[in-house]
Amino acid sequence: MEIIEKKADSFVILNLKGRLDTTNYGELEKKIFELLEKKENNIIIDCEKLDYISSSGLRILLMGLKKFKANKGKFVLCDLQENIKEIFEISGFSSIFDIYESQDEALKA
Amino acid sequence: MNKKEISIENNISELNKLQLEINKISKEWNLSPKILFNLNLAIEEVVTNIIFYGFDDDLKHMINIKLFLEHDKIKTQIIDKGKEFNPLEKEAPDHIDKPLEERDIGGLGIHFVKNLMDKVEFKREKNKNILTLIKKIN
Numbered sequence: 001m002e003i004i005e006k007k008a009d010s011f012v013i014l015n016l017k018g019r020l021d022t023t024n025y026g027e028l029e030k031k032i033f034e035l036l037e038k039k040e041n042n043i044i045i046d047c048e049k050l051d052y053i054s055s056s057g058l059r060i061l062l063m064g065l066k067k068f069k070a071n072k073g074k075f076v077l078c079d080l081q082e083n084i085k086e087i088f089e090i091s092g093f094s095s096i097f098d099i100y101e102s103q104d105e106a107l108k109a
Numbered sequence: 110m111n112k113k114e115i116s117i118e119n120n121i122s123e124l125n126k127l128q129l130e131i132n133k134i135s136k137e138w139n140l141s142p143k144i145l146f147n148l149n150l151a152i153e154e155v156v157t158n159i160i161f162y163g164f165d166d167d168l169k170h171m172i173n174i175k176l177f178l179e180h181d182k183i184k185t186q187i188i189d190k191g192k193e194f195n196p197l198e199k200e201a202p203d204h205i206d207k208p209l210e211e212r213d214i215g216g217l218g219i220h221f222v223k224n225l226m227d228k229v230e231f232k233r234e235k236n237k238n239i240l241t242l243i244k245k246i247n
Contacts, residue, residue: 022157023124052146054153055217062212069209083146090224091217092205 003031009107011042011074017049020057028057032064041073044106048079053087065097074098078106111138111178119160119170119189124153127174138178144246147225148183151242154218155187155196163191163238182227185242194238195231196222 001024002017012035020028035043043064061077068075078100080088088094100106115130117123128149135145156172164170170190177184202216223229228243 019128021124021153022121052149054150054157055214055221056157058217059214062214066209083143087150087221090221092212095206096209096212 001027003027005031008103011044011107012040013044013046013103015046015049019052020050020060021052021054022056025056025060028060029063032060032067036067036071041068041071043068043073043075044103045075045077046079046103046106047077047081047084050081050084053084055091058087058091058093061097062093074109076100076106076109078103113176115174115176116171117156117174119164119172119191121157121160124156127152127156131176134176138183140183140246144183144244148185148242148244151222151225151244152185152187154222155240155242158194158196158218159187159189159191159238163189163194165192181245181247183244183246185244187238187240187242189238190236191238193233195233196240197229197231 001020004015004017006013014031016028045061065075076098079102080099085094088097088099098109100109113134115127117127131149131152132145135148140148152174156174159172173188175186175188196219199216199219202220204211204213222242226242227245230241232239232241
């Protein structure tokens, strides 16, 4: 998986490209810890190019959500593909994450 | 009837090989992207459980995945010689509706398997766990 990082307004945007699964969730976990250490507070996970996610990936997203919320920050998602949306529905994650259709919408929130 | 077999070691790094093989088979059998996605996920969740919890030693063990293409369905059998473990007996995750603080991911893998597949069956035969996943295809 590739993680492309950029900043916009007060947000750090992480564009995830490829798969987030049991073999590589550590990469995102590391990036999240880095951002926490840098005291970043608002994160957008852009999932436009995220083709696949398994429970290992969901675990890291849940961790990110809990940690940033604990710091009164934001950890939101945008641009989920259809298959990924279904996984979020089945797991009940669609009710705990703020999910936006686009990066623009996420930035406005 | 079409039949394919994949064997991997009980090692997380083998999941990449598994995914490549499933993708190859999917192209050959002309499966839709959605079916491929569901199969990949269900198989990854089952195999991950076997790798993490199936064996108590540090030795290499093989996990066999057999795929059968029938006219209206794909049948997948995941076979291992680890500890007896029926994932279907595990309780459903009770945290799906809970507020954030109480959310966890325990049991989510099998929850996906049950939701994404049309039928899931477990059999313990001799010293093998055999989990069969059935997915209807149009």
